[in-house]
Amino acid sequence: xxxxxxxxxxxxxxxxxxxxxxxxxxxxxxxxxxxxxxxxxxxxxxxxxxxxxxxxxxxxxxxxxxxxxxxxxxxxxxxxxxxxxxxxxxxxxxxxxxxxxxxxxxxxxxxxxxxxxxxxxxxxxxxxxxxxxxxxxxxxxxxxxxxxxxxxxxxxxxxxxxxxxxxxxxxxxxxxxxxxxxxxxxxxxxxxxxxxxxxxxxxxxxxxxxxxxxxx
Numbered sequence: 185x186x187x188x189x190x191x192x193x194x195x196x197x198x199x200x201x202x203x204x205x206x207x208x209x210x211x212x213x214x215x216x217x218x219x220x221x222x223x224x225x226x227x228x229x230x231x232x233x234x235x236x237x238x239x240x241x242x243x244x245x246x247x248x249x250x251x252x253x254x255x256x257x258x259x260x261x262x263x264x265x266x267x268x269x270x271x272x273x274x275x276x277x278x279x280x281x282x283x284x285x286x287x288x289x290x291x292x293x294x295x296x297x298x299x300x301x302x303x304x305x306x307x308x309x310x311x312x313x314x315x316x317x318x319x320x321x322x323x324x325x326x327x328x329x330x331x332x333x334x335x336x337x338x339x340x341x342x343x344x345x346x347x348x349x350x351x352x353x354x355x356x357x358x359x360x361x362x363x364x365x366x367x368x369x370x371x372x373x374x375x376x377x378x379x380x381x382x383x384x385x386x387x388x389x390x391x392x393x394x395x396x397x398x399x400x
Contacts, residue, residue, distance in 0.1 A: 186224035186383060187247065190214040193231040193264065195364065196288050200321040202366035202373065208380050216248045224383025226254050229264030233273040233289060233329070237281060246282060253284050258383045266353065266360030267331055275329050284358060286334035293396040298344050304343040304363075306351055306371070312340055314352070314378045316360065323351070323368035323375075330362065333367060357386065 186208055188200055193341040196212045203210040203226075211218060219225055227249060229236055240246040253259050261269045270281045273289035281289070292298045303322040308315055325343070331350040333339050341352035343363075352375075359379060365372035 185222050185369060186210045186380065187219045187225040188212045189219060189227050189245065191227075191229075191236065191243065191245055193229050193236050193239070195230060195262075195366070196224065198209050198364075198366050199226060199262065201378065202376060206373070206377050208384075214243065214245060215242070219248055219252060220255075222257070223387040224258040224260070224380065225249075227259065227261045228263065229262060229268065230326075233264065233267060233275040233281070234277065234279040236268055237279050240268070240282075241341070249282060250284065253358050256357055257386060258379060259359070260379050261360040263362060263364055267329065269353070269358070269360050270331055270333070285338055285353060285355060285360075287332055287338070289321065289329050289334035291329050292345075294346055299326060299355055300330075300345045300349070301326045301398050304345060304349075304351075306341045306343055307348075308341050310337075310340050311383070312354065314340070314354065315375060318371065318374060321369075321371040323363040323372050325351075325363045327362060331360075333365060335372065357382065363389050 186203055188196055190212050200210040267289045268281050269284045270287040271283050273279050303320050306320050338353050338355050340354045342348040343351045351362050365376040
């Protein structure tokens with residue numbers, strides 16, 4: 185079962201529907217027991233970073249997400265959910281994030297349209313089972329803030345929007361996608377499927393040597 189973490193902000197049902205169409209069972213939940221028992225977990229999200237972290241902190245879901253990540257089970261943050269994985273954000277003031285990956289979230293700066301909204305091509309930077317054998321293609325973005333990871337090895341893919349923009353991050357079994365894979369056509373669905381397969385492999389006890397991007 186894949187837990188879609190419900191903290192009141194996110195495209196919960198669109199993600200759930202996409203997962204079920206791929207043949208996996210998904211459950212939208214905020215129950216710590218259900219989340220902990222899941223084979224994989226997804227932290228979706230749209231909205232403001234500070235509001236999201238306030239809710240996670242007030243409900244104790246911040247600790248649940250951190251414990252899940254520490255367990256080694258696959259965890260995927262989508263859009264705002266990816267940004268929440270990082271140390272801090274400057275969106276409407278400074279806010280601490282979950283701190284699972286070092287880096288900060290900053291606003292786009294420049295004489296161009298913000299939010300960054302529409303289809304942009306992914307540029308793969310590193311080897312990963314998440315996209316091994318896939319051809320780069322276009323996926324769908326909607327965001328006004330973007331992530332600056334501290335560690336280059338955590339940066340798996342970027343897109344070009346007047347500058348290189350973080351699109352996919354990962355370390356071990358922890359991943360983030362700034363775009364919405366469930367709304368990104370064939371490539372987005374394939375990337376989501378790869379994450380689900382990783383969760384299935386982990387649940388079946390497949391060796392970690394098959395896990396994508398296990399950095400030393």
